[in-house]
Amino acid sequence: MVTFFDCEMGLGPTGLGGAAAPTAEALLRVMGQYDIGSALVYDRAAHEAGVFDRFDFILEACGTSHRLLPTIPVLPPATREQMPPADLVAFCLDHGIKAVRACPTAHNFICDRHSMGRLCTQLQARRMPLIHSSIGLREHPYKHQPPWHDLRDLALAFPDMPVIVLHTGMMQGRNLFTLLEECPNVMADLSCASFQYVEEVVAHFGSARLVMASHFPAEDPGLYTTWLNYAKVDADVRANIAGDNLRRLLAAVV
């Protein structure tokens, strides 16, 4: 049986209705339901409400279980809504935060080397992954289209910074495969739901390029766990995608 290391789980209340895990205990119950052993966790309420300078809730909640690893949102440094980039990255490392999240649609900014360059310079120096999720708060993933030009620009400008693209759009394979081919530092989740997607990425780019993200509470984690359980790949490939890739990435943060 595969145990997953989930790259994206939201913790805390939601103002959008539907499922939510308001507490760490509730999230751990959800994780148990789907065989998710560990997860990179973000503050769902802060994500929706636009709170970018207070991280006490997520740090305290994740402090209750070693299975919950905190992440925080990042913004263009020019607005000074957050600490200066060097201070922010130092804060992350001091508090066990090994990946940060850029959500350019939900938080309305362009995520390229011009807007995010000063921060990405700091992230790259630490090999800290930038998790990129461009889906809107109420957007359906079927027709979602990430800002491919911006992603390419950023990944090429910072080749030693891992970029994890979440919510690639379900039908964006032609753009995603091009990005994977051109930018070895880019990884992607399983939201490109095309038939044979996992098998094809593994065949052409190797198993190190995929991670599992459940997108809870926006989506049902079973969409992704089921797929990976049945994918026609070897056991070591399945283990890489299910969690080992993410584990290695976080272990490489300096």
Added chain:
Amino acid sequence: MKTTREYVCAGQPLETPFIDVHGHFGPWPDTFIPHTVDQGRIIAEMDRYGCDMVWMSASNPGYAGDLAAKNDCVFDFAAAYPERIIPYCTLSSHDPQNNVKELKRCLARGPCIGVKMHRYSQPSYTMRSDFMQAILEILAEHRLVYLNHVFENVIDLEWACDKYADVVFIAGHFNPGINDLALSHPNLRDCTCAAMHPDAIGAEVQRLKRSDTMLVGSDFSQVHLGFGLGMIAYGNMAEDDKRNILGNNALRLLERIPWSDTSGVLAGMREDLGIDRK
């Protein structure tokens, strides 16, 4: 016997009936689907999941290319795997005057589960539209299924359910409102396809206190088969409810279709099912 969740966690083929009622087959112009027309890979994926059968319509259903050629693509696949792939005849509101002819042509090719229509890139229509009546009359005569991407006009849907009681109407994408209507219209079903929110289907079974109005669907082979099974396997509902949605409810629909007795598509599954056929 193991539970559905246990099979899925182990990545083992389900051993209970698994019939996906919302699939597609053919090339897609606007997206990259690897090996999209590789019949062997599609059947191999069904085998890995233990999926007995997929009811398939055309790709870009009713809004791309030559409709007859798109239907032939699906019917040729079904002819090669007659117990695994059951075709819908895909129709379109673009060409209403030729729909009856195309439906009769498809019915003459062999087992056909019914008609699939979409909404994208075609003139608006409802179940009361003039051109629909001849289609529904033929479906009623053959006790077949009518699947639509989404029923936009619910009042006209209810009218059609009452007038064409021998047709089973299926809403193509998960919609709790359809399940509410199905309580008073026994020939209406909701497909679970794209029930994206966590445990949406489990919550729906708990709300309805029944599972006989839902059928699993996934848009396979545009997307992977887990897109249907995954929402059900982990759901907070009884094992019998999971099995109803995954296969038993569809088997009950198949059993009422005249060609199912002679085509052999149900051979083997009836024994596993244990359906009371009286």
